[in-house]
Amino acid sequence: MNKIRVQLAPHFYLDEFACKCCRGVFNLDGRLPKRAEELRAWLGKVYGVEIALEITSGTRCAKHHAAIYAAKGQEVIWQSRHLRGEAIDIKGHDLRGYTITWGDDLIDGARAFFMGIGIPESRKWLHVDLRDRRTTWHYPNE
Ligand SMILES: [Zn+2]
Ligand SMILES: [Zn+2]
Numbered sequence: 001m002n003k004i005r006v007q008l009a010p011h012f013y014l015d016e017f018a019c020k021c022c023r024g025v026f027n028l029d030g031r032l033p034k035r036a037e038e039l040r041a042w043l044g045k046v047y048g049v050e051i052a053l054e055i056t057s058g059t060r061c062a063k064h065h066a067a068i069y070a071a072k073g074q075e076v077i078w079q080s081r082h083l084r085g086e087a088i089d090i091k092g093h094d095l096r097g098y099t100i101t102w103g104d105d106l107i108d109g110a111r112a113f114f115m116g117i118g119i120p121e122s123r124k125w126l127h128v129d130l131r132d133r134r135t136t137w138h139y140p141n142e
Contacts, residue, residue: 008033011040017058017088021067026059027085031130036088039113040126046109049094056125057089058081086128102126107136109123 005080006014007014012033018025036053043051060068060082069076092100100106102123110117111127115134120142127139 009037011052012036012055016055017085019059019061019064020057021064021112022061024061025063025085026083028059029084029086029130032086032088034089035113035128035130038072039090039110040110043092043100043106043112046095046102046106051092051100055088055089056091058084058085059129081129081131086131087116087127089125089127091125099124 008014008017008030014025015023017028023141035073036055040053058070062083065078065083066076067081082098087094092102094100100123102110102119107119107126108112109116110128111134114128114130116127116129116131118137118139119136120126120139122142
């Protein structure tokens with residue numbers, strides 16, 4: 001049986017925002033796919049080729065969220081925007097599968113679409129969220 005996918009923006013479908021453990025979608029904020037689409041379009045302009053954004057973590061149920069922090073050996077942050085449908089972790093790929101590195105210039109550009117930005121040490125992915133105050137932080141060992 002073919003599953004019907006619900007399209008939220010030209011390049012984003014509802015299931016991409018689902019929790020990775022239970023496939024539930026929790027309180028997804030409608031601005032999230034729209035901003036992700038805008039960021040995707042902007043990245044394409046910067047690179048001059050199409051850059052796809054893979055959502056590596058979207059909305060989360062409480063159980064999965066707690067498991068992520070347990071795996072890191074860290075205290076759970078319960079005010080996370082992932083629990084409120086306002087955050088995604090993203091990876092950018094060109095269509096040959098090359099993963100982009102989020103340098104400072106790209107991160108500055110991403111701030112036009114997302115006020116909350118979490119930067120891992122590897123710079124191979126980015127946390128972005130819809131908080132209304134410009135906030136940046138780092139994930140030292142990721
Ligand atoms: Zn879940
Ligand atoms: Zn995140």
